[in-house]
Amino acid sequence: MRMLLKIQMDTPASNEAIKRGTLLELMEGKLQELQAEAAYFTVEDGCRTAYVFFDLADPSQLPKISEPFFTGINARIHYSPS
Numbered sequence: 001m002r003m004l005l006k007i008q009m010d011t012p013a014s015n016e017a018i019k020r021g022t023l024l025e026l027m028e029g030k031l032q033e034l035q036a037e038a039a040y041f042t043v044e045d046g047c048r049t050a051y052v053f054f055d056l057a058d059p060s061q062l063p064k065i066s067e068p069f070f071t072g073i074n075a076r077i078h079y080s081p082s
Contacts, residue, residue: 002037003056004082005065009048010074017073026072034065053082 009023017023027050031039034054041050056062062079069075 001056002082003054004080005034005050005052005054006078006080007050007052007069008044008076008078009050009069011047013072013074014048022072026068030065030068047076 014023017026027039030036031052034052037053037055039050039052041048043049066077069077
């Protein structure tokens with residue numbers, strides 16, 4: 001199923017991840033893992049926000065996809081079929 005993953009990053013946490021160099025690693029790793037069709041980066045509600053389109057083979061993968069964003073950058077996650 002084609003999905004839209006919206007990632008809203010906490011500003012202080014994402015600032016720290018940028019300083020440590022881990023934000024780029026996290027995003028690149030997940031985009032490769034998901035074999036993302038497209039990814040767009042913008043600002044929404046004053047937060048760094050990413051929109052990632054990918055094919056979800058199994059809904060049981062949602063926690064595995066989400067958890068690094070929760071723990072690494074204190075992100076808010078939203079999934080929508082697209």
